[in-house]
Amino acid sequence: MAAPFRLYNTLSRTVEDFVPLQPGRVGLYVCGMTVYDRCHVGHARAMVIFDTFVRYLRHRGWAVEFVRNFTDVDDKIINRANELGEDPIALSKRYIDAFHEDADAMGLLRPDHEPKVSESIEDILALTQELIDRGHAYVADGSVWFAVETFGDYGRLSGQKVDELRSADAADGKRSGADFALWKAVKPGEPAWPSPWGPGRPGWHIECSAMAQSRLGSTVDIHGGGLDLVFPHHENEIAQSECGHGGEKYVRYWMHNGLLTMSSGQKMGKSLGNVINVEVALANFPAQTLRLYYLQNHYRSPLPWGEEALPEALAMLSRLYEAKEVAEALGGEGDADQIAREMGPDAEAVLKLGRELPERLHAALDEDFNTSKALGDLFELARAINRFANLKKAKKRGGPVVAPALAAFDLIADATGLLAQPTREFLEEVKTKRLAALGVTREEIEAKLAEREAARVAKDWAAADAVRKELEERQIVVMDKPEGVEWRVKLT
RNA sequence: GGCGCCAUGGCCAAGUGGUAAGGCAGAGGACUGCAAAUCCUUCAUCCCCGGUUCAAAUCCGGGUGGCGCCUCCA
Numbered sequence: 342m343a344a345p346f347r348l349y350n351t352l353s354r355t356v357e358d359f360v361p362l363q364p365g366r367v368g369l370y371v372c373g374m375t376v377y378d379r380c381h382v383g384h385a386r387a388m389v390i391f392d393t394f395v396r397y398l399r400h401r402g403w404a405v406e407f408v409r410n411f412t413d414v415d416d417k418i419i420n421r422a423n424e425l426g427e428d429p430i431a432l433s434k435r436y437i438d439a440f441h442e443d444a445d446a447m448g449l450l451r452p453d454h455e456p457k458v459s460e461s462i463e464d465i466l467a468l469t470q471e472l473i474d475r476g477h478a479y480v481a482d483g484s485v486w487f488a489v490e491t492f493g494d495y496g497r498l499s500g501q502k503v504d505e506l507r508s509a510d511a512a513d514g515k516r517s518g519a520d521f522a523l524w525k526a527v528k529p530g531e532p533a534w535p536s537p538w539g540p541g542r543p544g545w546h547i548e549c550s551a552m553a554q555s556r557l558g559s560t561v562d563i564h565g566g567g568l569d570l571v572f573p574h575h576e577n578e579i580a581q582s583e584c585g586h587g588g589e590k591y592v593r594y595w596m597h598n599g600l601l602t603m604s605s606g607q608k609m610g611k612s613l614g615n616v617i618n619v620e621v622a623l624a625n626f627p628a629q630t631l632r633l634y635y636l637q638n639h640y641r642s643p644l645p646w647g648e649e650a651l652p653e654a655l656a657m658l659s660r661l662y663e664a665k666e667v668a669e670a671l672g673g674e675g676d677a678d679q680i681a682r683e684m685g686p687d688a689e690a691v692l693k694l695g696r697e698l699p700e701r702l703h704a705a706l707d708e709d710f711n712t713s714k715a716l717g718d719l720f721e722l723a724r725a726i727n728r729f730a731n732l733k734k735a736k737k738r739g740g741p742v743v744a745p746a747l748a749a750f751d752l753i754a755d756a757t758g759l760l761a762q763p764t765r766e767f768l769e770e771v772k773t774k775r776l777a778a779l780g781v782t783r784e785e786i787e788a789k790l791a792e793r794e795a796a797r798v799a800k801d802w803a804a805a806d807a808v809r810k811e812l813e814e815r816q817i818v819v820m821d822k823p824e825g826v827e828w829r830v831k832l833t
Numbered sequence: 834g835g836c837g838c839c840a841u842g843g844c845c846a847a848g849u850g851g852u853a854a855g856g857c858a859g860a861g862g863a864c865u866g867c868a869a870a871u872c873c874u875u876c877a878u879c880c881c882c883g884g885u886u887c888a889a890a891u892c893c894g895g896g897u898g899g900c901g902c903c904u905c906c907a
Contacts, residue, residue, distance in 0.1 A: 351837095354837085354838095371907090372907070373907085374907080375905085375906080375907095380907095381907090383906090383907060384906095384907045385907085386907070387907035388907080390907095391907095415905090416905075417905065417906090496836090499836070499837080499902070500835085500836040500837060500902090500903095501835080501836065501902085501903065502835070502836080505834090505835060505836090505903080506903080545905085565907095567906075567907030568837095568838085568901065568902080568907085569901070569902070569905095569906055569907070570902095570907070571837085571902065572836085572903065573902090573903085573904090574906095597907095598907070599838090600900090600901070600907070601907085602900075602901095609907095637845075637846070637855095637856075638845080638846070638847095639846085639847080641838090642838095642839085642846085643838090643900070643901085644845095645844095645845070647844095647845095649844080649845090649857080649858095650845090652857090653844090653845075653856080653857050654856095654857095656856085656857065657855095657856055657857075660856080663870080663871090664871095667871085705847090711847075711848095713847055713848095713854095713855085714848080714854075714855090716846095716847090716855070716856080717846085717847060717854050717855035718854080718855080719855085720854090720855050720856065721854080721855070724855095724871095724872085727870095727871055727872065728871085728872060728873090730871085731864095731871065731872055797866090800866080802866060802867065805866090805867080806866095806867060806868080809867080809868065809869095813868090813869095818868085818870090819868075819869070820868080820869045820870060821865075821866095821867090821868075821869080827869090827870095828869095829870085833857065833858075
């Protein structure tokens, strides 16, 4: 039942037919956060992309087992904890909670498993021991190092050459500059666990190999993460897992998302100090805005971030939601084809587009998850709806004609999580959040509108227009509709 | 220096052989007391130079420019 799809594989640098290890099942491992700070909009891109990907695969009939880890033992966490005089594990716990808040606020599904390094020490020790036993790792001064030269395929994912890496500093008992730590001997002020080689803590890469194996087995169907993790992190995971499992393939498809870039072209990164936290973004914009912003570009492309990014995404999203609302308001019943024939080409067009949308959506997403293409199709549908709804007779009888379009919106929601929020609720959230961002209250607006209404009744157009202008200067747009006066916040 | 990715209108962006989806912004029009929303019209030959082909944004070669990784990073 699971529908076939194609996916770009970083390992082959081509789009390939997806063939799972077991028919109908997808084991997906995604590198999660190192929890020493809040989740920023760059991380969130990866989170939303893989969340959407999982929703889509399930929508298409795949049984997906989704694992996303927390790295809660790490140099950066320890450093931050020492700065704050806090216990590292306590600090990472705080940020795990904060991450869950952000993830929930973004409307992300919880993965099936969210393993933590601190709770996976047994698995890590076992894999490390296995690597030593098989001659791929060695002990030096209480630390364990992976011997890169024992793995002939090293560098295949990233194109790095062992010869060039070798020249790096071979400190701390490393035999080669290319070698990397599986286990780090304890240092003062650092958390440590007992091990056969003395107290210490896991190296950076071993965690993912161990956690992926314990949840998904030796071979993972799809392993995801940011493009910046290709080297060294994912390269080292391959080395550890394949050497630790006697050469068994670790990952069938490597799926890497592109990074968020600043208008300057630089990526957004904690080390560059140019981050926007999810918490801040969501205070000003509904979560759906963020999702649309991420999905409007192909997942592998860089995505530009700027002042106008979210306002523009909100304008796009509002257009879709409003078209949906327009369609929902159409009434009547009967045979859609017959009504459409009677009502003319605009009716026939929206009926046809609505019916075609599921197939077009699937075609776009089945080909390397092309969300950008899929969105383009959706906007065409929105325009067709609006055009049709402009017909006078559509209001009372057009319902059946737009029924497939409305079903298509539901399909989008199920398949991607986009437009999943009820229309009215979304439009209200837009108002609430944008007003808060602008520092305007509903009461002020209502008062001004009452003032204007009095002027209009008196046909004092100059006074009425003055109020309109005043509100517009505060980014509030007044709309005189047949049903009454409405207002909205200017979006861009 | 090594490895890799990319270069489409004012901005964002889809598009792997047959003469350029979509969004945002702009202009004109319909509608409106005026507006807004909506609809209609309008706005690109795809970085440059060669090559392959009946035909290239799309393939090949060479430039130029940008970015990612090579140290922590989604």
